[in-house]
Amino acid sequence: MVVNQIGEIAKGVNMLGHRAVPIYLVDGERPALFDAGLAFLAPDYVRQIRQILQGRHPAWCFLTHSHFDHCGAVAHLKEQFPEMKVVCSAKAADVFQRPNAISMISDLNNFAAGMAAEFGVPQGDAPFASFGVDEIAGEGDRFEISPGRIVQVMKTPGHTRDFLSYYLPGEKLLIASEALGTPDETGYIVTDCLVDYDVHYRSMERLNTLDVETLCLGHIYACTGIDARLHMDQSLVQSRRFRRMAEDFLDEEKGDVQAVMKRVKAFEWDGKPGIRQPEPAYVLNLEARIQTIRRKWKEERP
Numbered sequence: 001m002v003v004n005q006i007g008e009i010a011k012g013v014n015m016l017g018h019r020a021v022p023i024y025l026v027d028g029e030r031p032a033l034f035d036a037g038l039a040f041l042a043p044d045y046v047r048q049i050r051q052i053l054q055g056r057h058p059a060w061c062f063l064t065h066s067h068f069d070h071c072g073a074v075a076h077l078k079e080q081f082p083e084m085k086v087v088c089s090a091k092a093a094d095v096f097q098r099p100n101a102i103s104m105i106s107d108l109n110n111f112a113a114g115m116a117a118e119f120g121v122p123q124g125d126a127p128f129a130s131f132g133v134d135e136i137a138g139e140g141d142r143f144e145i146s147p148g149r150i151v152q153v154m155k156t157p158g159h160t161r162d163f164l165s166y167y168l169p170g171e172k173l174l175i176a177s178e179a180l181g182t183p184d185e186t187g188y189i190v191t192d193c194l195v196d197y198d199v200h201y202r203s204m205e206r207l208n209t210l211d212v213e214t215l216c217l218g219h220i221y222a223c224t225g226i227d228a229r230l231h232m233d234q235s236l237v238q239s240r241r242f243r244r245m246a247e248d249f250l251d252e253e254k255g256d257v258q259a260v261m262k263r264v265k266a267f268e269w270d271g272k273p274g275i276r277q278p279e280p281a282y283v284l285n286l287e288a289r290i291q292t293i294r295r296k297w298k299e300e301r302p
């Protein structure tokens with residue numbers, strides 16, 4: 001099943017906030033949040049967490065990576081649930097200490113807040129605030145939510161250098177966010193290779209070997225059952241198609257990145273129905289994606 005609305009997606013696993021930028025709550029003796037979305041959605045996240053946990057508090061907030069739309073509400077969540085521990089990779093923790101990175105995360109969260117009406121929620125007063133990291137996680141680390149309910153940490157770089165995915169083998173649950181491709185409302189899967197195409201592809205291949213029945217993505221959808229496997233397989237297929245398209249455009253535009261970006265944006269973003277990534281963030285990411293492929297393209301030219 002493809003899940004496109006907030007609520008329970010599997011037993012004890014909930015999608016919270018808004019499906020454009022969901023966070024996930026996995027219940028247990030020590031409940032865990034995965035990612036922290038946008039700052040202006042913090043009141044919705046908190047309200048839904050309280051509704052589900054009924055007086056209990058989340059013990060963990062596991063961050064997949066340091067992008068503005070995955071860490072925006074951490075400070076607000078920490079304020080409401082002060083015993084909650086924030087967990088991320090060492091590279092992400094370093095990003096959160098850089099003033100220029102915090103400034104960009106804040107600016108992008110402010111821009112996103114201006115879209116509150118499009119999300120159907122009040123904008124409210126929840127600006128982004130910097131936060132501290134309580135625990136560093138890396139490849140092979142394990143966290144216990146309940147006896148037998150274990151979160152395994154996997155390094156899956158490529159979308160960002162600091163990316164972690166989280167796998168719960170007992171539940172066959174994978175929180176992959178953008179380590180796998182991101183679907184839009186038409187079913188097209190965006191290949192988010194912002195750092196290195198080959199590294200991103202290898203991370204997707206690694207995740208594809210897991211036994212997954214519930215797949216938590218970074219935006220718009222979660223998938224269960226056969227649709228989880230279908231998305232994982234199609235992410236690899238679409239990634240190869242995107243690389244070929246970008247290389248063809250680079251050939252035709254003689255390596256002009258801006259010209260290639262214009263053509264890709266016309267195909268991927270312009271006029272697309274439904275929820276779309278904010279244009280400034282899309283353009284910023286698009287340039288990074290094309291540059292990663294251009295580097296490979298130049299290496300392969302005689």
